[in-house]
Every structure is written in structure tokens, then in C-alpha cells.
Amino acid sequence: xxxxxxxxxxxxxxxxxxxxxxxxxxxxxxxxxxxxxxxxxxxxxxxxxxxxxxxxxxxxxxxxxxxxxxxxxxxxxxxxxxxxxxxxxxxxxxxxxxxxxxxxxxxxxx
Amino acid sequence: xxxxxxxxxxxxxxxxxxxxxxxxxxxxxxxxxxxxxxxxxxxxxxxxxxxxxxxxxxxxxxxxxxxxxxxxxxxxxxxxxxxxxxxxxxxxxxxxxxxxxxxxxxxxxxxxxxxx
Numbered sequence: 001x002x003x004x005x006x007x008x009x010x011x012x013x014x015x016x017x018x019x020x021x022x023x024x025x026x027x028x029x030x031x032x033x034x035x036x037x038x039x040x041x042x043x044x045x046x047x048x049x050x051x052x053x054x055x056x057x058x059x060x061x062x063x064x065x066x067x068x069x070x071x072x073x074x075x076x077x078x079x080x081x082x083x084x085x086x087x088x089x090x091x092x093x094x095x096x097x098x099x100x101x102x103x104x105x106x107x108x109x110x
Numbered sequence: 111x112x113x114x115x116x117x118x119x120x121x122x123x124x125x126x127x128x129x130x131x132x133x134x135x136x137x138x139x140x141x142x143x144x145x146x147x148x149x150x151x152x153x154x155x156x157x158x159x160x161x162x163x164x165x166x167x168x169x170x171x172x173x174x175x176x177x178x179x180x181x182x183x184x185x186x187x188x189x190x191x192x193x194x195x196x197x198x199x200x201x202x203x204x205x206x207x208x209x210x211x212x213x214x215x216x217x218x219x220x221x222x223x224x225x226x
């Protein structure tokens with residue numbers, strides 16, 4: 001069964017808008033939650049990550065919000081740009097084993 | 111400041127042949143992970159290795175697949191007697207350590223395996 005559920009599957013946002021991607025997990029043993037960005041034909045690139053004792057983390061235009069009690073976390077991309085068009089994956093770590101969400105394909109229109 | 115290196119980047123094999131995928135971790139990293147990505151799907155964990163040790167191989171198929179990370183040289187993912195269903199992108203990642211604070215995994219560009 002999928003241990004990390006990600007939504008939406010795809011997202012279209014206008015340039016300058018906010019992209020929001022949500023993830024939910026079941027296993028409370030997960031101890032680290034990274035987000036990766038992947039362009040076609042490339043490897044995933046780490047964007048930002050958070051630990052469960054932190055409720056929010058911001059790096060540039062990217063913000064993770066983390067709700068431990070609800071076992072949910074989300075990625076907000078502010079001021080979305082066409083260069084942000086990519087597939088985004090959330091993940092959860094336990095013992096070095098990353099469980100990935102199914103991915104969200106984001107398209108930013110000019 | 112090289113990142114994770116993988117080779118070959120593309121590999122074509124006929125059914126029944128062997129595929130060997132190589133991964134050199136980032137400098138100073140002693141933990142290596144292999145993931146598989148099927149078309150239009152997310153990444154699936156396969157195996158976690160340290161130098162000369164397999165830490166977690168719970169995601170590895172029971173047959174035909176093996177992995178090693180020797181004391182010297184790159185990590186190798188080996189697939190024997192490949193079948194069409196093995197066609198996928200195989201990604202290697204490395205990290206400094208296995209604990210949550212240092213567990214950030216950096217991915218290589220992947221090897222795209224096509225089985226004819």
C-alpha cells in the first residue's frame with residue numbers, strides 16, 4: 001500500500017500564482033520529510049526538507065507546512081515561474097528508506 | 111564539486127542479458143541508496159548500502175537483482191536475466207549518514223534501462 005499519498009496529480013497555475021501540493025502519511029515513525037523537484041530525463045533534486053518537530057520552514061519561494069497531529073504536510077511555491085514547471089515529489093524517511101508520493105506535475109503558464 | 115555520478119546514462123539490453131549499473135556517491139558520502147522509477151510513476155526504494163554492508167534490501171526483488179558497495183570503487187546494481195518489466199529509470203542517491211539530521215539524500219542523473 002502507498003505509505004505517502006500526494007495530491008493533486010497535476011496542477012496548472014498562472015505565472016505569479018501560488019502552487020500548493022499536499023501529502024499525507026500514516027506511519028508516525030517517519031522522521032524527516034523532503035520535497036524533490038524533477039525535470040524530464042533528470043534525477044530528483046532536493047528542494048526543501050523538514051523534521052516533524054517543526055511546523056513550517058521557508059526557503060526562498062518554497063515553504064513547507066507540517067501538521068504532525070493530522071499527519072499531513074504541504075509544499076507552497078510562491079510567485080510561481082515558468083521555470084518551476086516540473087514534477088514534484090514529497091517523501092518521508094524512516095531508517096534511510098525514502099517513501100515517495102506519486103508526484104504532482106506542475107505547469108506554470110506565462 | 112561533483113555530485114552523484116551514475117553510468118551508463120542509457121543502457122539497452124536484450125531479454126536474458128545482464129545489466130550492471132554503477133553509482134559513485136558524492137565525495138565524503140558513505141551511504142548509498144538505489145531507487146527505481148517506472149514510467150509515469152514515483153520512485154520506489156530498492157536497497158540501502160554502506161561500504162561493504164547491505165543495511166536494508168526490503169525493496170529488492172527476491173530474484174535476479176543484487177547490489178553491492180565495495181570498500182573501493184562504485185556501488186553496483188546488477189540485474190541478471192533481464193525481462194521487459196525491468197525497463198525503468200534507476201536512480202542512485204547518497205547521504206553523509208543515516209540519521210535524520212544528516213539523512214539528506216542527493217540523487218544522481220539516473221540510468222535508463224531499456225530491455226528489448
